[in-house]
Amino acid sequence: MEAFLDFADRYNYVITIFLMIAGLYIVVARSNMVKKLVGLSIFQTSVYLLYLEPAKIVGGTAPIIDPAFTVYSNPLPHVLILTAIVVGVGTLALGLALVVRINEAFGTIDDDEIKPQDGG
Amino acid sequence: METVINMALLTLLAVVTVAMVVQRSLLSVVILASIYSFLMASVMIVLDAVDVALTEASVGAAVSTVLLLATLHLTKTREDMPRHGRALPLLLSLAVGGMLVWGTLVLPPFGTANAPIHQHVAPRYINDVMAETGVPNIVTAVLADYRSFDTLGETTVIFIAGIGVMLLLGGLRRQSSEEGAPEDPS
C-alpha cells in the first residue's frame, strides 16, 4: 500500500510530462500543419494538468464555499487555467485560419512541400 | 478512491495521445482530440476544478472540434509521410521529458494539504471571499473581482483573435468579389 501511494504520487506528473513530450514530438516531427496545431493543443492541455494537479487536496472539495465543508482545493490555478483555455481556442482558431490561407496560396498544408515553393 | 480514478483517467489520456501520434487520417485525429478533451474534463472534475472542466468540455470538445473539422473541409484530410528522419525529434522529446521528470522528483506528493502552493494566497481568498464579495464560488469571485484586470485582458485577447480570423478569412473575399476578380482556387 505504501509503495502504491508512493507510485501514485509520481504517476500524475509522469503522465503530464508524457503528454507534454507527445505534443512536443508532434510539433517537431510532423510536417502537416493541422497535426502540428493538434500537437500544440496537447502540449497546452498538459500545461493545464501541470497547474491543476498541485492545486488538488485529497479529501478536499471544489472551491465553492459551503458550511458543510472546511477543506477546499486551491482556487487560484483554476482561475489561471480557465483563462488559458479560452485564450487557447482563440490562438487555435487563428492558427487554423492561417492554415486555410496557406492552403489557398500554396495548395498544400505540408511544411516540407511549402519550403521548396517558397524558395527555401 | 480519488487517486485511483485519477490514475485510470490519466492512463486513458496517455493511450488516446499515443493513438493521436500514430494516426495518419486527420479526421480520426480530430475525433480523438475531442475524446481527449472530454477525458481531460473528467480528470479536471476529479481534481476539483469544476469550472475549468465545464470550460474544457464546452470549448475543447465542442468548439475546437468544429473549427478543426471546418479547416479539414477547406484543406485535405490525409497526412503525408514525413520526409525527414524521426530519430532527432524523438531524441529531443525524450531528453526534454527526462529532464522534466527529474525536475518533478522534488515536487511535493500529490494531494497534500501542506504543500507550499496552499500556504500563500489561497487561504486569503478562501477565508475572506464571503465577507468581501458575498460570492460563494471562489473561482468566479477571483476571476471577475479580485483579478478582473486579467479577465479584461483575456476578453481583449479573444476579441483580437476574432478580429484576426475575420480579417484573414473574410476580408479579402469581400474585397475581391467587389473587384469582380475571384481568387485563383489553385
Add this chain to the structure above:
Amino acid sequence: MSSDLILRVGTKLILPFILLFAIYVQLHGDYGPGGGFQAGVIVAAVVILIAITFGHNAAKRVAPRGLVECMVPMGVLIFAGTGVAGFFLGGNYLDYSVLSHDPIHGHHLGIFLVEIGVAVTVSGTMVALFYAFVERGR
C-alpha cells in the same frame, strides 16, 4: 440542407434546453460552476447546432452576421465600461464596491455585469469564427 427527420426533430427538441442551460450557467455562476465563458460557448454551440442541422441560412436568421460582429467588441466595451463606471462613482478602475450603496451588492452587480460582458464577447467571437470558416468554403 439536411433532410434527416430524426436529426431535425431531435435538434428542435433539445435546443430550448441547451439555451436554458446556458442562461442557468450564466446566472448561477456565482453559486455553482459556470460563468460568462462557459455560457458564451454554450450559446455559440446553439447557433452552430442550428447551422449544422438546418443549414447556414437558418443560422444566419437566428444570429445575423452583423449582430454577431457587433457582439465581439460590445462585450469588451461592457467590461471596460463597468470599470469606468467605478471610476466615475468615486472608486478605482474596476472597483465594484462603489457601484451600489452596499459594498456586497456592488460586488454582486459588478461581477454580474462583467460576466455579461465576457459572455457577449465569447459567444460573438465563437459564432463569428464559425461563420468565417464556413463562408470561406463556399
